[in-house]
Amino acid sequence: MDFLKSAVASAIAKGTGQPFSLGDRVDIGDSVWALHNGTKRDDGSACSVFSFDINANKSRLPLAKNAVRKFRTLRHPGVIKVLDTIERLTFWQTETNLYIVTERIVPLSWPVKRRSLNEETAKWGLYTVASTLKFINEDASSVHGAVRASSVFTSESGEWKLGGFEILSSMKEDDAIIYTYGSIMPDAARFTPPEVVKGGWDTIKRHPLAAVDAYGLGILIFEVFNGNFAGGDQVGKTTNIPPSMQQSYKRLCTANPKLRLSPGHFVEQGKKHGGFFQTPLIRMTEDIDSLGLKTDAEREEFVNELDELSEDFPEDFFKMKVLPELLKSVEFGGGGPKVLSATLKIGSKLSADEFNAKLTPVVVRLFGNPDRALRVCLLDNLPSMIDNLPQKVVNDKIFPQMTSGFTDVAPVVREQTVKAVLTIINKLNDRIVNGELLKFLARTANDEQPGIRTNTTICLGRIAKNLGQSTRSKVLIAAFTRALRDPFAHARVAGLLALSATIDVFTEDDCAAKILPAICPSLLDKEKLIRDQANKTLDLYVQRVRKHANTMTDTVIPPTAPTEAKPDVRVATPNESSWAGWAISSFTNKVAAANGEIEPTANGSKPSDPETARSASVPRPAKSSPSTQLDLPKQVLRPTAQPLNRSMSDRPAPPVHSPEPEEDGDDVFDAWGAMDDDEGDEDPFTAAVSSPKPTSPAPSSTAAPKVPYDDGGEPDFAGWLAAKNQTKAKNPLPKGLTKAASTNTVATRSSAASTTKPRTVVAPKKIDTKPKNEEIDDDWGDAWD
Known part of the structure; x- marks a missing residue:
């Protein structure tokens, strides 16, 4: 039968007429209410629903109705926020269920039993409950009467909220419900003060108004730090109670109600300098609501305290309460980059959906802010945000605003x-x-x-x-x-x-x-x-x-047919003894050809090279006949003069170092660079290999060997001077010398033609004396002209 009633109540609650839909049931222990997770139909937001089955608990119906009335009239930040209250009637017009729709809450008894609360969070929650009891006792002139862990809940923001208003009564009422129904509260014997146990609930009229709630606050403190409360013999024990709170805690639990410390005085002692309620979390909770009205110095102090908070503080509180206030301060209150850093630090703990709903619109607007400090702060904290930012938002809204940076x-x-x-x-x-x-x-x-x-x-x-x-x-x-x-x-x-x-x-x-x-x-x-x-x-x-x-x-050259005639060209192969073997061979071939053309001389005159000029004094293996020697100057001297000079220029001569090449020879890299850069200049290596072909000597009718005239071993000093002058003539600067040399050559040839004596062919000796005359000096001037 009970199952059927529960199913009918659930079906009624899920009907189209209800503004909510019931979800899973939440365990809250022994209570007159059944707590369910719910969802509001209008916006789909989460809520909690207290449900009371009237037919199943008619004896406790006055407690449930008193709770509904007090939830409607009592408003305080430390009280559970009520969204709606409903009395559901069946089609027979008889009462079946009572519903209290509130914000989404979770029983505090869950973390208390698991002992998962750290000291700072416990102090922060106890401060909230004590402040709420102060409001009920002093401002509302009422008595809660059932302060315990099962009457406290935590909201989505992690804040502690006070509930359990079944016997909450105003002391101004003569027929307050606490006097009549206080003893039928679930598990009342374990939490009832000693004076009530002895004299009943009417005795509270003769004692201070806050005495009952002070005793319940002491029990709540013991439960929070120890996880469970077994009975009255544990009241006042300081096991696991913070040392700074022990003295005030004992005064809450004293047996004499007139000596008990009221919740209001308990808060005052904790707020004193160095008191147990002087914690960063509590200070931040008090300052967060007025953050937009603070000065820059006060705002900076607040942010510094926010940074000092450890990671074990309630994240939900930062997400739900602190974050919205920080966003308001940054966007409208001039919070600056420091507040923004704290905001993004909290935002990094949000899920992707929460981030997109709460932070993404603000971040997009801040990227368009001209304040450079804010932009730099956003760029610094971008790594903590990027995973939660949709790709479309980054491409269409954030990056276009970043480009100005x-x-x-x-x-x-x-x-x-x-x-x-x-x-x-x-x-x-x-x-x-x-x-x-x-x-x-x-x-x-x-x-x-x-x-x-x-x-x-x-x-x-x-x-x-x-x-x-x-x-x-x-x-x-x-x-x-x-x-x-x-x-x-x-x-x-x-x-x-x-x-x-x-x-x-x-x-x-x-x-x-x-x-x-x-x-x-x-x-x-x-x-x-x-x-x-x-x-x-x-x-x-x-x-x-x-x-x-x-x-x-190895190669990309296609193989040729074996029947094709191959030119006799020397090609480098890996078997060559030298990496440039083909180049060396080609060069030596040309030099050998030049040597073969230069060696036979056409007349008896000495070559212009110093070594060949001095070879006349060396004994020769055979001598030609005098008649042959006399005929040579007349027949061969003039026709073979020009080919002889060209062949000698082609033949490698001993290096003659002038002052200018000696200065340039040190810079090797410049020389390679000049060869590479000057496209119009002739490559010296190419010029050396491909020299002009010398003119072949005229064929001689006689077969006698052409041997220069033997002067008996006398050193030919004049020939050496002529060769030296001819070497100097190669210098491009002294043009006058070139002109004088050509004149002397003509004179030598004419004198050789006018005489028939062999010893008269001494033209080089005459050339040696002419450069010293003054007439040659005039020729220097003519040459420059």
């Missing part, structure tokens, strides 16, 4: 904005990352502040995987190689580290052609830190390039 005048704003990119990069879509974001990072990469340039390089290295494949390699190579040339040492280190971290992003061709040449100058950096890192980075890229090279084919 990349170009802000204040360097700290630009730097924090660059750092914040790492936080929001996973929330941005590809269009923003590869478009707007890269444009802004290109600006900060060239920022005047070296720290911002360094952080931009680090940022690019860490977001490389988020960049598009079409732009990733090009952007990163340009950014990192630029960083390697940065005058700031840490920026160069950042570039090397970024290259090491993103080695997998680049192709092997980019590694070999673009990155390795850019790293090499850092090997000789003035900073040892950079040199060391450059060696590490270089090794990574060299190993990758070598590994890829081992997988490549």
